[in-house]
Amino acid sequence: GGGASDTIKVGVVAELTGDIPAVGASCKNAAEMSVQEINDAGGLDVGGKKYKVELFIEDNAGKADQSASAAQKLITQQNVVAIIGPNASRYAIPASEIAESSKVVLISPWSTNPKTTVDAKTDAPKKYVFRACFIDPFQGRVVAKFALDNLKTTKAAVLYDVASDYNKGIAEFFKQTYEENGGTVVAFETYTTGDKDFSAQMTKIKEAGPEVIFLPNYYSEVPLQIQQAHRLGITVPFLGSDSWGSAELITLCGNDCEGYYFSTHYAPDAATPQATKFIDAYKAKYGQVPDDVAALTYDAFGLFYQAIQSAGKIDRQAVRDALAVIPKFEGVTGTMQFQEGSGDPIKSAVILQVKDGKFVWFANAQP
Amino acid sequence: MDAQKTPQKNIQQPGKGQKLGVWKQYWDRFASNRWLLPVLTVAGFILSILIPQFNLVNPYIQLILMYIGINIILTTSLNLINGYMGEFSVGHAGFMAVGAYTSAVLTTIFIPTSLNPWLFPLVVLAAGVAAGLVGLLVAIPSFKTRGDYLAIVTLAFNMIVKSIIENIEAIGGPRGIPGIEKLTTLPWAFFWTALAVWVIRNFVYSNFGRGVMSIREDEIASDLMSVNTRQAKLLAFVISSFFAGIAGALFAHVLQFISPKVFDILKSTDILIMVYLGGIGSITGSILGATIFTILLEVLRPLGVWRMVLMPLVLVLLMLFRPRGIMGLREFRWFIPHYQLLATHLWRKKKEAANAPAAD
Amino acid sequence: MNDSTPLLSIRDLRVSYGNIKAVLGISFEVYEGEIVTLIGANGAGKSSTLRAISGMVPYSGSITYRNTDLRKVVSDKIVALGIAQVPEGRGIFGNLTVQENLKLATWQRKDKPEIERDYERIFGIFPRLKERRGQLGGTLSGGEQQMLAVARALLSRSKVMLLDEPSMGLSPVLVREIFNILTEINQAGTTVLLVEQNANMALRIASRGYVLETGNLTLTGTGAELLGNPRVKEAYLGG
Amino acid sequence: MTYLFQQLLNAMQLGSIYALIALGYTMVYGILTMINFAHGDLFMVGAFLCFIAATFLKLPFVPTLLISMIGVALLGVVIERLAYKPLRHAPRVSAVITALGVGLFLENFTLVFSPYPQHVPELIANKTWVIAGVSISSLQIIIILLSIGLMILLDQIVRHTMVGMAMRAISWDKTIVPLMGVPLNLIISITFALGTSLGAAAGTMYSLAFPVIDPYMGIMVGWKAFISAVVGGIGNIRGAMIGGFILGGVEILVAAFMPSTYRDFVAFSLLLVLLIFRPYGILGKPRPQKV
């Protein structure tokens, strides 16, 4: 089923309220922008006919149960062809179960937990669940390798949010890879979502004497962590993950983040023309540089458009089949392609450096 | 905290017009019909089987119905402590977590998939028992501590449960347990909801329940009127947490994914809001509160960000106009056990009979 | 003693709590220098009447003090006008010392030196309170609390003192002491409106009395008249 | 040794922030026996006012602090009048739930205008001194001194002024207070103004120490302030201070000397143990109940 004759209905489930409203806001912005672009251009050409895209955005209030009911509502009440979102894995997983059992495509822009796209019972990939980002183990390994090979460190410290699966996942894969390849993690410290005081952990890290500190945490927390470390007299470089990748980081950090590195999906300065166009349009519309959530949401929409175009009809099953075999999608965050029989894209990562208050390409990363 | 120290009680009798009076009469007759309860229960149960069978309503509404059921269990059970016993527990999600994790571990790790549908009732029961046992532990501080101090105990309990789960890698740590089988079906949800409501109602209208209520009114007097206050508190906590555990199990098996974050203090706050919205010390109030809250959340969805601005306003306004919630300390007549009314009824009859000959 | 204009005049006073009607339209007046007592059974509406005068409950009807309509005056300003109340159950602040309890009662007064003099006057009447200045109000004995409550009322420079069952729960010796003090205060110029269950003693010191029954005034007369009235005797004095 | 001192200093800073928030919390509680669950969110509003004053009006520290305190005090008074006053005679929990609603409203209303975290500019030139290996920052000193100073001030007000006396009287029995000629509503408003402006002061200091603010920042902090207040003995001003320091201390020291993963678990278990031995908090006493 799915879709009236002259519009393509797409649903978005986003964290507009609740614990990570910034993520939801970016997701919503990018979604609205993407749809507006298509509609301004007269619609999307599917099977020789132009269709307008109709967007339904549902708030999940940062709650797992509301994510499920929002997804269910989009599928049954609004009759959408596909769902983009939710973003955080803890909300994406319950929604993905609904999508999978209803046979509707769900693309999470930002959920990095490997379990999102895998049926935990059978360990087989879910058929209808995709994502636009890379997964935690990949990134954990990328950063660990970078720390060992490029920065030539042997002693690292990690501080991560124990209550958040994203942070914890990356932290653990980092530790594993780092130690397997000859480094030692001298301090592996945690805090809980919402904490603002990291002085105890930083003091402890300072005692342990690392050569580099890995902070796989959100851009709203990283500045506080680095500032407090500096106040304690810590001078070693800091490393981060894609969650650093928001222009807000620079505003919140001031000078404190200067010179540090993080892995992410794309480099705004070395961007493809397509990416530059997106960034400029986004800046013009919302007055800020798009963060990773915005870019990934935009790409998730791009994936969906390409899939429906190659399916040639507005049909849920056809969209899924087309998406699974999408040849090569040129997105804002790089090229991607889904691994055979999996919802996880093959993507490359880049290492960026904060330089003069800008994110600058530093290296391409290999896992 | 003691909710009952009220110097002034305004029993409001809103002025009703003639027309309303007629309606009220109908409503009263409806509301006091004692056949209503069994009829509703049976009808509900049959519907709960027919709905998924013939897809009478779409899966979205079915999902919401299941949420409503789960929320009713949570609200009714919390009302036992916050409404009937007059304490202020802010950690109900903690008990829910215990139940959810117990059941999820059972169905994902210990029980073979093929047996899951058959053993599900037992799994839910086990979840209830596990939560009930933990409830026993929390009840102990309540012997010595009351009011805001007990509130902190329950708050700390909630945080501790969350923190423990986050630290146990075997049950997924902060990443939670994905891929839980969808075993909660509409009939099951209805069955457990009806059971919870029925059991709690029976308890409340027994002398044990009255004992619990007397603790709310005046603990010292209660003890002096032969109420074993420790036993009553223990019972209240255990029953309450037992059903929270059951709700947790159902929740896990409808959502198919749980993580410690789901059961944080904000979840507890949601349950609190449902309880006070519906009304303290009233089971029908809890049913209404859970239903209205769940539906309102869904209906207001199109408001986006403003939804969460509007919801609290609704709550505040309701509190201002009905400080005890919609049904505070009241109950529909048809909901009260039959014998409860029968005793006084019989009594009146007897007295009338005794008076009648004298009048002649 | 009766001047032509009453100090306090109550006209058709009605008080209700929700749908419980406590006072059903009573009228009476209190003249300067009098001790007027209000007697009546439990729940007759005595306390409600006093609460209405002090503006603590909403009411209908009118209450006039000198020429001021008290309805237009908020509770705390009524005290400033000179009407103080010793509430039922004494109303001592248990977490404040005796001294602080007294000091709080001077809230409306700005005349510092006068206040000092008043303290001395009051400690003259209640030497016990002077001894217990630093003690917490909650730890005082019942009689001491009652003295403190009266002392507070005096300190607000009250012209009229409303007392609600000052003898309740006190031992016989303290009851007598309280009544003696009331007479003294009255002789020193304070007008007293006294609500009492202990009708015997109340009527003995009263210049006039009213009997309140289920929200209505049913009898009135001088203290001596009421003491001798057979109906009063039967209903309130225990035959 | 240096390590220990550094951690103790960290504990002092966090503790004094908790204490500062708990002060306002306990103040309102002490007088009205009402848990003002919106306090954490007023704290958040204080932080946002500070952000607005510093970013858009480009004001220096002291005016910013004042604007934040006065703004929140006004807001607190208005909330009291509209949402709590009508419930003075209702069951106590009704007011608590109303406060919860008010808090949610403030959070989400702010969210509508600011879904992204905001950065608060540096208002106090931050200097760090290293003394015997221990780093001390100027901000730390200011925060610690300010919270201790405010506590002493508040304690003096409540203990030794007429208004303070009236506040204590209200906490004992508010129905009698007007009979003393004391304007009840005024005193309650003053209490709210004081309590919430302390929350705002805390919000301002907090956003200087941790300069990333968001609409939900008050939730966890509010609960922690509640915990601090109860640990110290709710309604007791000195208790709130002690409670704040204990909570801050425990949180820091557990993280410092144990695997930091166990922090919440250990901290809250300790809290439970403490409440078992002192069921009414450290300085709290049960209100004498005569049978």
Next chain:
Amino acid sequence: MPLLQIDHMTHYFGGLCAVSDFNLELESGELIGIIGPNGAGKTTVFNLITGVYRATKGSILINDVELVGKTSNQITALGIARTFQNIRLFKELSVLDNVRIANYSRLNYSPLEAMLHTGRYSAEEKRISEQALELLSIFRLDGLAEERSANLPYGSQRRLEIVRALATQPKILLLDEPAAGMNPNEIIQLMDFIRWIRDQFKLTIILIEHQMRLVMGICERLKVLDFGATIAQGLPAEIRSNPKVLEAYLGEGGEE
């Protein structure tokens, strides 16, 4: 053997000796009074007997069962019931519920039976309700059975407190200032009432009161406390003229 035997009962609040060396032997069917100035320790005696506070020293035996160390509800189950100086009804509960609660220690169904609604549970509930109504009707309160107890007039509340205490089926009834807030006429009615319930329910009664008319009128024996110590005891007539009592309690005018 006395029904109640109290030996050397002593209690301190911090440094304050509220009750010191209190002794009492109470035979079945007696009606005795405890009087004394405010703060003498009378209510505290009741609180010690009923287990609200635990006696610092001494023993309290009812039918040779030691009460010190037992919880209040155990003591009540052993046959001691009381009323309170300030009314302590369960305000939000109905009059009937107030009385039914007093059966808590004698229920023959378990909590589980209650929850599962067994036959025994319904039968017992019916029995309890009828018994409670029976009792209420004796005191002419049955018409108000479903009323919230807070809505009752003061006098009825006092009566309901006594009914509730009687519903625990006590042997000994402790009345703490039952006449407080009553006028002389009501006090006279109360005297008859107390005598009547004693005979009707075969009770032994201890009474605290400041109203001399009541105390002297119905008590067979009196104990006088001052500062926790017993300063006099004996027949009302003796007490009335005891100089210590006159000075500490009654005042020069003697009983009014």
